[in-house]
Amino acid sequence: MSSKLITIMSMAILCGLCYACQEAIVKTDTSVATYDQPSSNSSTGSQTYMSGTLPEEVLTGSFLKDSTGIYQSIYSSQNYGTFYQIFCKAKFTKEQSSGKELLDSLYFRLINYKGQMDLGFAKSAVEKDLVDYDSTTQIVGVKLAVRGMSNYHTLQYKLPESVKVYKDQFNRINVHRILMPLNPTVSSHALGSIFDSEFYYRSGLEPPVKKKLVAGQHGFPKDSLGGFKMSDLLSMDFVSIYGDGGNCYSSTINVQ
Numbered sequence: 001m002s003s004k005l006i007t008i009m010s011m012a013i014l015c016g017l018c019y020a021c022q023e024a025i026v027k028t029d030t031s032v033a034t035y036d037q038p039s040s041n042s043s044t045g046s047q048t049y050m051s052g053t054l055p056e057e058v059l060t061g062s063f064l065k066d067s068t069g070i071y072q073s074i075y076s077s078q079n080y081g082t083f084y085q086i087f088c089k090a091k092f093t094k095e096q097s098s099g100k101e102l103l104d105s106l107y108f109r110l111i112n113y114k115g116q117m118d119l120g121f122a123k124s125a126v127e128k129d130l131v132d133y134d135s136t137t138q139i140v141g142v143k144l145a146v147r148g149m150s151n152y153h154t155l156q157y158k159l160p161e162s163v164k165v166y167k168d169q170f171n172r173i174n175v176h177r178i179l180m181p182l183n184p185t186v187s188s189h190a191l192g193s194i195f196d197s198e199f200y201y202r203s204g205l206e207p208p209v210k211k212k213l214v215a216g217q218h219g220f221p222k223d224s225l226g227g228f229k230m231s232d233l234l235s236m237d238f239v240s241i242y243g244d245g246g247n248c249y250s251s252t253i254n255v256q
Helices: none
Strands: 005-007 024-027 039-041 045-047 057-059 072-079 082-094 101-112 119-121 131-134 139-148 154-158 172-180 200-203 206-210 250-255
Touching: 072 139, 072 172, 072 250, 082 139, 082 172, 101 119, 101 139
Parallel strands: 139 172
Antiparallel strands: 005 024, 024 057, 039 045, 072 082, 082 101, 101 154, 119 139, 131 139, 172 250, 200 206
């Protein structure tokens, strides 16, 4: 592993269910890559198959800001064995003083695909700094709290007057997902009879044991809702945002 470094960002889902990657940077040692001889046919084109490590590449998804009437994918991951995606659409209004278009609201929708447990937005965890903006980097930072067994699958966020995002200065969205424990009221290994397998481990008659927190979970340093700094999200570059194993918690989307 010392010869290659793979940094996977955004929706790189290493879950066995779906390899959905909208933004990835792969840095590898290209000396070990092998290429089959291309097959060529003047009528059908040619194909070249590659194996081993690949040269540095950027695979990116896009958010079309003029497509205001549709939800567009900005994030996906897997928790509790369920693969899910979060979609977003934007609403712009015209500023009276300048006549320029301003970002008024963001609408988020969470869709559950494969898996036994539904996930949704964590209503009690929504705080005032859900969305922020940096005019220097022209990045909109979005912090979304997700909880298993939640029935809240749609969320509207109207930007405060203090956050002004002009349409022509809106170039990227950085998303940070924070997974909340199943039980929203008490520190518990279960919600009713549903065991919280993301935050606890169990084995037979042994009492449940808390797992070591990983990035993207509530309570992890800087990532808990009380301690996460939005300024970090507004300054992250492509290499800084990544997924940790099967728990992909951040994404970065180019806005066009």
